[in-house]
Amino acid sequence: MATPVLDKAEAESAASPYITVTFRIRRFNPEVSAEATWEDFQLEIDPKERVLDGLHKIKWDLDGTLTFRRSCAHGICGSDAMRINGKNRLACKTLIKDINPEKPITIEAIKGLTVLKDLVVDMDPFFQAYRDVMPFLISHDKNEPTRERLQSAEDRERFDDTTKCILCAACTSSCPVFWNDGQYFGPAAIVNAHRFIFDSRDDAAEQRLEILNDKDGVWRCRTTFNCTDACPRGIEVTKAIQEVKRALITRRF
Numbered sequence: 001m002a003t004p005v006l007d008k009a010e011a012e013s014a015a016s017p018y019i020t021v022t023f024r025i026r027r028f029n030p031e032v033s034a035e036a037t038w039e040d041f042q043l044e045i046d047p048k049e050r051v052l053d054g055l056h057k058i059k060w061d062l063d064g065t066l067t068f069r070r071s072c073a074h075g076i077c078g079s080d081a082m083r084i085n086g087k088n089r090l091a092c093k094t095l096i097k098d099i100n101p102e103k104p105i106t107i108e109a110i111k112g113l114t115v116l117k118d119l120v121v122d123m124d125p126f127f128q129a130y131r132d133v134m135p136f137l138i139s140h141d142k143n144e145p146t147r148e149r150l151q152s153a154e155d156r157e158r159f160d161d162t163t164k165c166i167l168c169a170a171c172t173s174s175c176p177v178f179w180n181d182g183q184y185f186g187p188a189a190i191v192n193a194h195r196f197i198f199d200s201r202d203d204a205a206e207q208r209l210e211i212l213n214d215k216d217g218v219w220r221c222r223t224t225f226n227c228t229d230a231c232p233r234g235i236e237v238t239k240a241i242q243e244v245k246r247a248l249i250t251r252r253f
């Protein structure tokens, strides 16, 4: 039987990893219009590349006005959380092949925070809630130790999960309570309070619990699990919130 022979164009196409995808991006520029609009961009991209790579191609080759945040490009800095196909994700951790590239890929800013331009939101309320829970070690010990403060492996394990937070806001901005009322501290602030409340070296758990006992604190959580689903670090966010609620009732931590 004769071996099928590809013509030159077919051979090139078979060898090329590139596919054509449509990025459908929600654009907003308050200097141009008070209304946000969707804009489509077609790009050639390897499906093994990430959404962030596609955004870079648009910014560098097609439209330099496209505005988004990113820094590390490796899932560490937490600056490129956005809604991709309706779900909060990090653009630098989302592969094109995993998000149905046959259809337009929708990309918009995370919800619940004021959009400043395109995919960039005002993070001030988010970081204010973070600051409010005092995310640092507080010791009432008058004698400063001369060496590191030791703790057992079991004590360290108690808050290991919540140390992984990169403050991307994917959890808080996926929470319906936060969407409806931006006063709620939100999951990320509670996760970062948890990280110190359950740290055996810290002496301010009671203070942090009282802060979260506020009307805008943990009791606003409706246990929807959106936050846990959204977290790119795999933190059990809802579980951490439940543990803080329990500590408020039992005063054991």
Ligand code: SF4
Residues within 6 Å of the ligand: 078, 164, 165, 166, 167, 168, 169, 170, 171, 172, 187, 188, 191, 230, 231, 232, 233, 234, 235, 237
């Ligand atoms: S808990 Fe997860 S989703 Fe929330 S800010 Fe931290 S890393 Fe992001």
Ligand code: FES
Residues within 6 Å of the ligand: 069, 070, 071, 072, 073, 074, 075, 076, 077, 078, 079, 080, 090, 091, 092, 093
């Ligand atoms: S760019 Fe740093 S987490 Fe994505």
